[in-house]
Amino acid sequence: MDKALIAHAQGLHGTLIVPGDKSISHRSIMFGALAKGTTVIDHFLFSDDCKRTLAAFQALGVPITIKGDQVTITGVGFNGLKAPKQPLDLGNSGTSTRLLLGVFSKQPFPIQFFGDASLSKRPMQRVIGPLSQMGAQITATNNDFLPLTIAANQKLDAVEMTVPVASAQVKSALIFAALQADGVSKLTEIAQTRDHTERMLRQFGGKIDKDGLTLTIKPQNQFVAQKFRVPGDMSSAAFFALAATLVPNSQLRLAQVGLNNTRTGFLDVLSRMGADFRVENVDSKTAEASGDVIVTSSKLKATTVHGAEIANVIDEIPLIALAATQAEGVTEISDAAELRVKETDRIETVATELRKLGANIETKPDGMIVHGPTALHTVTSDQVDSHGDHRIGLMLAVAALVSDSQLTLTDASAINVSYPNFFTDLEQVLD
Numbered sequence: 528m529d530k531a532l533i534a535h536a537q538g539l540h541g542t543l544i545v546p547g548d549k550s551i552s553h554r555s556i557m558f559g560a561l562a563k564g565t566t567v568i569d570h571f572l573f574s575d576d577c578k579r580t581l582a583a584f585q586a587l588g589v590p591i592t593i594k595g596d597q598v599t600i601t602g603v604g605f606n607g608l609k610a611p612k613q614p615l616d617l618g619n620s621g622t623s624t625r626l627l628l629g630v631f632s633k634q635p636f637p638i639q640f641f642g643d644a645s646l647s648k649r650p651m652q653r654v655i656g657p658l659s660q661m662g663a664q665i666t667a668t669n670n671d672f673l674p675l676t677i678a679a680n681q682k683l684d685a686v687e688m689t690v691p692v693a694s695a696q697v698k699s700a701l702i703f704a705a706l707q708a709d710g711v712s713k714l715t716e717i718a719q720t721r722d723h724t725e726r727m728l729r730q731f732g733g734k735i736d737k738d739g740l741t742l743t744i745k746p747q748n749q750f751v752a753q754k755f756r757v758p759g760d761m762s763s764a765a766f767f768a769l770a771a772t773l774v775p776n777s778q779l780r781l782a783q784v785g786l787n788n789t790r791t792g793f794l795d796v797l798s799r800m801g802a803d804f805r806v807e808n809v810d811s812k813t814a815e816a817s818g819d820v821i822v823t824s825s826k827l828k829a830t831t832v833h834g835a836e837i838a839n840v841i842d843e844i845p846l847i848a849l850a851a852t853q854a855e856g857v858t859e860i861s862d863a864a865e866l867r868v869k870e871t872d873r874i875e876t877v878a879t880e881l882r883k884l885g886a887n888i889e890t891k892p893d894g895m896i897v898h899g900p901t902a903l904h905t906v907t908s909d910q911v912d913s914h915g916d917h918r919i920g921l922m923l924a925v926a927a928l929v930s931d932s933q934l935t936l937t938d939a940s941a942i943n944v945s946y947p948n949f950f951t952d953l954e955q956v957l958d
């Protein structure tokens with residue numbers, strides 16, 4: 528159980544290039560493996576989760592080499608994968624597990640998945656159900672959990688269905704299966720979720736039509752290798768954007784951050800709360816737009832977050848709760864029951880940990896009500912705990928920067944799941 532000691536900050540200044548986007552890094556390995564030719568990916572995120580996806584394809588015989596933060600993949604196509612010698616360990620990564628269920632749903636050999644204690648509690652039936660409807664044969668623990676086995680399978684049928692959860696992971700798994708199905712599939716989302724899979728599919732020369740919330744996918748297996756740079760992860764930039772907002776006398780440039788509009792909801796929420804930031808140097812010529820976000824400290828006011836916006840900010844809600852503890856008024860977050868099935872029950876872990884610092888938070892089945900502002904300082908304990916959840920650990924590190932007391936973050940290495948260099952990056956911008 529490792530610990531990090533974090534003190535009150537005086538200000539954050541300078542420029543930070545945040546690490547590559549986690550969602551895009553996962554997908555870049557998948558499309559690189561499925562394409563014909565050599566794919567070269569720069570600014571790949573070497574975090575614990577993305578390394579799981581990379582190792583999974585290596586285990587299926589895909590040649591992948593690593594040099595600095597560059598990954599080179601020699602694609603083999605859906606038909607060139609080889610039977611892995613051992614069950615695949617997917618660690619803590621929901622994205623690897625759910626997307627690979629779709630990618631591997633029509634292979635001539637069985638594949639077994641397992642993961643850590645947290646991943647083994649996360650629901651997989653939301654993917655297994657629809658994939659089974661297409662003809663995949665997946666046997667999971669209690670029908671819903673890891674460990675699981677995907678049986679050898681020769682055939683997938685096309686489907687027309689509503690994706691049962693507002694989840695990019697479920698949607699993406701079904702897209703990968705639809706690419707291998709006999710016939711044309713139509714998938715309708717109940718809310719717009721991050722669209723990195725659709726964008727990357729087109730980037731690699733594939734075709735996917737979108738009409739409102741409905742995607743139409745024809746069978747395809749001819750993808751063309753690409754060379755590109757992964758933009759900075761908005762969800763990682765968000766920790767520094769909030770830190771620079773809350774710590775007085777700060778001005779921070781977050782350079783080359785992904786600005787895909789299915790991911791920028793956090794900036795919309797900050798803007799409604801009165802945060803002071805601007806966006807510069809926007810590059811929208813590539814499949815995924817990026818630009819610089821320059822944040823200056825400011826006072827915040829309460830807001831409400833609910834409905835269709837939730838999917839866009841799903842990973843940033845712990846941070847929105849922290850922002851709300853420092854904002855004037857009552858912030859209400861609703862329609863976010865999905866938080867209960869992330870790496871931890873993030874409604875409970877956010878409330879438990881921020882209450883240790885004096886925050887006034889009520890929990891609801893689908894969200895939280897936060898009464899602000901409250902000065903954060905040690906009330907019940909100077910130890911805050913990530914609960915093994917990277918986003919909770921990172922949020923608490925930002926809370927420590929604005930707290931009057933020095934805090935110890937326990938189980939701090941959980942942050943390696945999405946942001947292994949967080950503390951080095953923080954050192955670089957602290958006054």
Ligand SMILES: O=C(O)C1=C[C@@H](OP(=O)(O)O)[C@@H](O)[C@H](O)C1
Pocket residue numbers: 549550551622693694695696697699720721841842865
């Ligand atoms: O598709 C993805 O890369 C992700 C989708 C989201 O999960 P859901 O789609 O299950 O909500 C998000 O929470 C996760 O961090 C990454």
Ligand SMILES: C=C(OP(=O)(O)O)C(=O)O
Pocket residue numbers: 576619620621622623842869870918945
């Ligand atoms: C929920 C997350 O990731 P995953 O589902 O891939 O474990 C996350 O990164 O916050």
